Every structure is written in structure tokens, then in C-alpha cells.
Amino acid sequence: xxxxxxxxxxxxxxxxxxxxxxxGAHNYHPLDLVIEHAEGSWVYDVEGKKYLDCLSSYSALNxxxxxxxxxxxxxxxxxxxxxxSRAFRNNQLPLLYQALHxxxxxxxALPMNSGAEACETxxxxxRKWGYKVKGIPExxxxxxxxxxxxxxxxxxxxxxSTEAQYKDGFGPFTPGFKIVPYDDVEAVKQAITPNTCxxxxxxxxxxxxxxxxxxxxxxxVAELCKxxxxxxxxxxxxxxxxxxxxxxxxxxxxxxxxxIVVGKALSGGFYxxxxxxxxxxxxxxxxxxxxxxxxxxxxxxxxxxxxALEVIRDENLVERSATLGEKFLNQLKTIHxxxxxxxxxxxxxxxxxxxxxxxxxxxxxxxxxxLCKETHDFVIRFAPPLVVSExxxxxxxxxxxxxxxxFS
Ligand SMILES: *Cc1c(COP(=O)(O)O)cnc(C)c1O
Numbered sequence: 001x002x003x004x005x006x007x008x009x010x011x012x013x014x015x016x017x018x019x020x021x022x023x024g025a026h027n028y029h030p031l032d033l034v035i036e037h038a039e040g041s042w043v044y045d046v047e048g049k050k051y052l053d054c055l056s057s058y059s060a061l062n063x064x065x066x067x068x069x070x071x072x073x074x075x076x077x078x079x080x081x082x083x084x085s086r087a088f089r090n091n092q093l094p095l096l097y098q099a100l101h102x103x104x105x106x107x108x109a110l111p112m113n114s115g116a117e118a119c120e121t122x123x124x125x126x127r128k129w130g131y132k133v134k135g136i137p138e139x140x141x142x143x144x145x146x147x148x149x150x151x152x153x154x155x156x157x158x159x160x161s162t163e164a165q166y167k168d169g170f171g172p173f174t175p176g177f178k179i180v181p182y183d184d185v186e187a188v189k190q191a192i193t194p195n196t197c198x199x200x201x202x203x204x205x206x207x208x209x210x211x212x213x214x215x216x217x218x219x220x221v222a223e224l225c226k227x228x229x230x231x232x233x234x235x236x237x238x239x240x241x242x243x244x245x246x247x248x249x250x251x252x253x254x255x256x257x258x259x260i261v262v263g264k265a266l267s268g269g270f271y272x273x274x275x276x277x278x279x280x281x282x283x284x285x286x287x288x289x290x291x292x293x294x295x296x297x298x299x300x301x302x303x304x305x306x307x308a309l310e311v312i313r314d315e316n317l318v319e320r321s322a323t324l325g326e327k328f329l330n331q332l333k334t335i336h337x338x339x340x341x342x343x344x345x346x347x348x349x350x351x352x353x354x355x356x357x358x359x360x361x362x363x364x365x366x367x368x369x370x371l372c373k374e375t376h377d378f379v380i381r382f383a384p385p386l387v388v389s390e391x392x393x394x395x396x397x398x399x400x401x402x403x404x405x406x407f408s
Contacts, residue, residue, distance in 0.1 A: 013046055031366050031373070038065035041388040043371065052396050054372040054384045059206070059238045059349070062265035062321075063311045064387040070268045070307045077303035085294055092302035099309050100277055103247055104260050108283040110276045111297035115237040115263035116152025118274035121291060122200065122233050122261050123156060125276065127176070128285040130197025134229055141197045144230075146182040150207035151200070151235055183213040185220045192224065198231040198259070199224075203249035206238040209379035210351030212344055218253040225258070231282065233259040237274070238349075241265040242312050242386050245322030245347030252346065258282055268308035273301040317386040321347035324393060328382070331397045337404045341378075350382040351375070352404075361403060368399040 003015050011019075016034040033045045041064055044050050056062060063070060077092070084090040093111065100109040110125075112118045123143060130141040145151075145160045158166045159173035167173070178196075180187040182205060203218055205211040225232040234257040239249035241262060246252055248260065259282060263274030272295075295301070312318065325347035332343050332352065339361075341353045354361065358374035365372055365380075375381045382400075384393065 011046070016046065031362065031371070033366060033371075040064040040066075041385045041392055049369070051366065051369045051371045052384065052388075052392055054370055054382045054396060056383050056385050057269055058264065059241075059243050059383050060264035060267075061269040062242050062317060062386045063268035063308055063315075064385040065269065067268050067308075067311055067387075069311055070270055070304055073303050073307040074270055074300070077300050080299070082300040083295065083298045086292060086297055090297075090299040090302070092299035092306070093297045096275075096297075096302040096306050099306050100262075100275055103309065104277045105256065106260060106277040107279045108277065110278075110283065110286065110291075111302070112263075112274045112276070112293050113272040113295050113301070114152070115261070115274050116154045116157055117293065117296075118237070118261045118263050118276050119151040119157055119200075119235060120154055121276045122235075122259050123198075124291060125259065125278065125282060125285060126198035126200070126231050126233060128290070129231060129282050130195075132285050133281060134197060136195050136197060140195045142176055142178050142193060142195045144178050144180060144188060144191050144196060144199045146201055146205070147179055148182060148205055148208035148211065149179075149200075149202065150205070151202075151237075182208075182211060183217055185217060185224070188221050188224055192228050192230060196228065196230045198233050200233045200235065202235045202239065203252075204239050204244060204346060204349065206349060206381070207375055209353060209376045210344055210349060210381060212346055216253070218250055219255055222253075222255040222257070231258040233257060233261065235261045237261055237263040241309075242318040242321045243347055243349050243383065245318065245325055247312075247318055249346070265312075266308060267301060267304045268311065270308070271301050271304045273305045275305075312386075315387060321386045324348060324386075324388065324390060325350065327390070328393050328397065331394075332382075332400065335401050335404050337407065339404065339407060345382070348382070348384055348386055348388070351379045352382070353379045361407065364403045364407070365400065368403060370396050370399050370403075 013034050035043045036046045037044050043053050097109050127141045130136040147162045151157045156174040160177035178191050180191045222232045234250050236248050260277045267273040329345045339354045341355045343352050358380045362374050
């Protein structure tokens with residue numbers, strides 16, 4: 001088929017869907033709206049219909065869509081220099097390093113692009129630390145990971161996924177990972193051996209359906225790590241940067257991980273920027289040539305990320321997430337429906353677990369102008385931008401209540 005837009009006959013929603021289905025890989029199952037522009041918490045489709053974004057691109061848009069300050073930085077930096085590669089230095093990377101140090105307390109950072117790349121980096125770093133510092137025999141390092149984890153889609157990361165579909169057809173897999181149940185301290189204790197270099201976990205399992213471990217769990221695991229000279233690596237790609245009402249989700253338990261992985265909202269939705277943070281002893285295992293990325297640490301991404309972090313600070317997004325999240329969660333808990341199994345959340349990361357498939361609810365919510373996406377079949381995830389107004393959340397609540405309570 002040929003599809004040509006003319007000034008008098010622009011492409012329709014169906015035209016775009018047809019083109020996408022015809023020419024694209026079918027590795028996603030999106031809701032059928034075609035977004036044309038967005039601002040703050042709202043997106044507008046090609047038909048001019050508006051929707052409240054309650055997904056925020058899986059928490060990459062904590063600062064909202066097209067934040068004017070970040071946009072301005074992007075424009076200014078794009079006109080100066082965008083890419084130097086790490087063969088040369090640029091004047092933006094050092095400032096991002098400093099900003100990451102300020103939010104994490106860790107002394108050093110390593111910039112990458114996607115979240116999965118940053119997780120791969122953390123894995124490489126932990127293994128190398130295991131061999132060079134801890135003294136684990138060559139090729140024996142083990143990393144403890146968790147059932148229902150989500151850390152991205154590379155071969156090594158899916159090698160320890162417990163989601164059958166993520167692995168189906170993609171073997172052979174990377175060895176060296178020990179999978180234990182989440183939220184079970186004893187299981188971690190049992191799994192640690194002298195060859196364990198790291199425990200790699202999400203402080204809240206978001207993709208798995210907003211699974212929040214019991215109070216004290218992270219603290220006890222961190223303690224076990226300390227006792228056994230094992231690195232505690234926190235994947236804060238989705239839960240970090242204000243999403244759960246703290247800068248990082250692990251701060252709810254007052255712990256300090258050895259390694260923190262961030263991505264997604266680090267660039268406020270403008271540009272893929274991720275980073276791994278650690279102290280000298282751990283980061284020090286990397287020497288020139290050990291690891292890298294052509295675009296990692298590029299000046300455009302660094303400038304964008306630094307402004308994105310400033311927006312989180314200057315607009316009190318962490319506090320907004322905590323207060324608005326608590327109000328929204330309490331509102332949602334007043335919804336009565338036999339379809340609801342549990343409603344849980346922390347900050348503006350909230351899940352409604354149903355005892356039936358969540359997709360039809362997401363479709364119905366879309367028709368009402370509320371955009372959200374099911375995760376793992378039975379959970380509706382609500383993660384609006386942290387700049388969302390209370391009035392907009394009230395507006396969404398009315399529609400969510402109506403959809404769920406009237407669902408037959
Ligand atoms: C999204 C996500 C990733 C992967 O990030 P990409 O940028 O999609 O590669 C890793 N870990 C967690 C917890 C995530 O939510």
C-alpha cells in the first residue's frame with residue numbers, strides 16, 4: 001500500500017497503524033492511539049483527542065512531556081556540540097558526573113545510553129570486582145538475581161529472566177546467575193557462596209506488577225551483602241529519580257547500595273541516557289579500553305540529563321510524588337469492584353491487581369482519556385508524570401472508578 005499525506009488529506013489513525021503493522025517488527029502490542037504531540041501530563045493524538053498519560057513511558061517522563069527547561073537545554077546544546085565520543089573530553093560530562101554524585105553519594109559514575117546497557121555495565125563491573133578485588137577464581141563469579149526480575153532485553157539479562165517469553169528462542173544463555181524468590185531474605189542467605197560477587201535487584205519490582213517487598217527486606221539483604229563481601233546493586237531505572245516518593249526507592253529503608261543503576265527519567269524523556277554509579281573500589285576496576293560506548297557520555301545527553309535532574313530538584317518532584325501518590329492511592333482504594341484483588345503503591349508508582357486480565361480495562365480507560373498499560377496481564381500500572389496536577393489526578397480517578405466499577 002502507498003500512503004501519502006496531503007494538506008487536504010492528512011494520514012488517519014488507521015493509516016499510521018497500517019503503515020506500522022506493514023513495515024515494522026511486531027515486538028510490541030501498543031494501544032491503538034497515534035500520539036502527535038504532548039505537553040506536561042497530556043498527550044494529543046492525530047485526531048486531536050487528548051489523554052492523561054498515566055504511564056509516563058514506564059517512568060521515563062517523571063518531568064512530564066517536553067519539559068520547557070529540558071527542551072531549551074536540548075536546543076542550546078544541540079547547536080553547540082552533540083557528540084565527541086570519549087576519544088576526546090567534553091565540557092558537559094564532568095558536570096553530569098558531579099550531579100550524579102550529589103544525588104547518590106557515590107563517588108563515581110559511568111554513562112551509557114539505554115537502561116539495559118547500564119545493567120550490563122553493572123554486571124560486568126560486579127564480575128570484574130569479584131575477580132580483581134574479592135579474589136573469586138576466574139570465571140566462577142555468581143550474581144544473585146530474583147524471580148520476576150526485569151532489567152532489560154539483552155542476551156545476558158534475559159538469561160536470568162524467569163519470564164518464559166523473554167527467553168523463548170533466544171538461547172544459548174549466559175551462565176553465572178542464581179535466581180532466588182523475591183522478598184525472601186533466607187533465600188538470599190542460602191544462595192550466597194564464596195563466589196558470589198553481587199546481589200542485583202529492583203527495590204520494587206515494577207514490571208512484575210508493582211511488587212513491594214516487606215518492610216526491612218532491603219535492609220536485611222544489604223546487611224547480608226555487607227557480611228559476605230557481596231555488592232548490593234540496586235536497579236533504580238524505573239523506581240529512581242522521584243518515582244516512589246524518594247529520590248531512590250532504596251531510601252525508604254535508609255540503605256546505601258554499592259552500585260546504583262539509573263536510566264529512563266535521567267533524561268526526562270528526551271534522549272537515551274543511563275548511568276551506573278559506584279564508589280572508587282568498585283568503579284576502579286575499569287581501566288581504559290575495558291568498556292565503553294560511542295554515544296555514552298555525549299555532551300547532548302549529559303546536558304539534557306543534568307537539566308532533567310535540576311527539574312526534579314527545583315520542582316520538588318520527589319515530594320510531589322510522595323504526597324500526590326499517597327492521596328491518589330487512598331482515592332483508588334475507595335473503588336469497590338469484585339475484579340480488584342489488591343491496590344498497592346509507593347509514591348506515584350501504583351498498581352491495581354485484578355483477578356481478570358487488565359488489558360480490557362486499559363482499553364476502556366483509553367476510551368475515557370486515561371492512558372495506562374497492563375503489566376504482566378493482571379495489573380494496571382499507574383505512573384503519571386510527577387508534574388501531574390492534583391486536579392488532573394482527580395479527573396483520572398473519576399474515570400478509573402467509573403471504568404472499573406461498571407466493568408461487567
Ligand atoms: C526499563 C527498565 C530497564 C531497561 O531499560 P531500557 O532503557 O528499556 O533498556 C531495566 N531495568 C528496569 C527496572 C526497568 O524498568
